[in-house]
Amino acid sequence: NIKGLLVYMQDYQLLPYDRTREFVQDLFGHSLSTGTLYNIHQTAFDQLTDFEDRLKLLLAGAIVAGFDETGIRIMAKRLWLHSCSTDQHAYYEAHARRGQVAMDDIGILPNFTGVAVHDFWKSYYRYDCKHSLCNAHLLRDLTFIKERFKQTWADDLMDLLLKMKAAKQKATTQGKSGLCSATLGKYRKQYDQIVQDGLAANPFKVPDTKKRGRPKKTPPRNLIERFRDYPEDILRFFYDFSVPF
DSSP: HHHHHHHHHHTSSSOHHHHHHHHHHHHOOOOHHHHHHHHHHHHHHHTTTTHHHHHHHHHTTOSEEEEEEEEEEETEEEEEEEEEEEEEESSEEESOSHHHHHHHHSSSSGGGEEEEOOOOOOOGGGSSSSEEEOOOHHHHHHHHHHHOOOHHHHHHHHHHHHHHHHHHHHHHHTTTOOHHHHHHHHHHHHHHHHHHHHHHHHOOOOOOOOOOOOOOOHHHHHHHHHHHHHHHHHHEEEHTTSSSO
16 A cells, blocks of 8 residues: 555655655655665556556547647657547657657557547548547637738638537537538538638749749648648537537
8 A cells, every 4th residue: 555655646746756755754654765666666567567558449449539749858858748538548658759650659549440639740640540630729820820910811710610619519508419401501611711711812822843842831821721621620520529629
């Protein structure tokens, strides 16, 4: 019980080694070395192997799961913390790589057949599953376009996405599992029109073919093309109530 408590105090309450040793001395009158504390952690770690395998299997079979990766430092070394989560379970793993190599090593996405919710990092699209783009990220991107480039279509798209979110929430509160085709069509028509407005506001000119390299597009053009090319993934939350906004 004491060993379990010490793992909890260090890994969840974030108590350093020295203070953990002081904690044990004050409560139990025992003097533990740093090496003993390390060995206790190693024992707990080794016993979690089966749990980790079962957790990965569980997440790989989820209907909907969120995926993300963010930069962290461990022992001053830059790594990437990968995560996969549902409303009940979460898995984290630090890896030296950010993209597909890491995702393959972790082993969840290669076996995942549900809906993957993510932030449009292109490595996710290498996996043969359904995709849903996180609208929280998109709202942030639209806010940037609105504030930095003063383009009204970005504000219009934000308003529309939030109205769709509210319409879904209202339907859910009423016990509905979906919206009628007329309502879906009405909102999709508005979406398509705003996308056309955004494209018209940001025309893309074919560059001189004599210049090498990929033609550079403006941030507004890049974003509006994402809304043009991935409408099903952006609006999946609206058509499938099991998918979050």
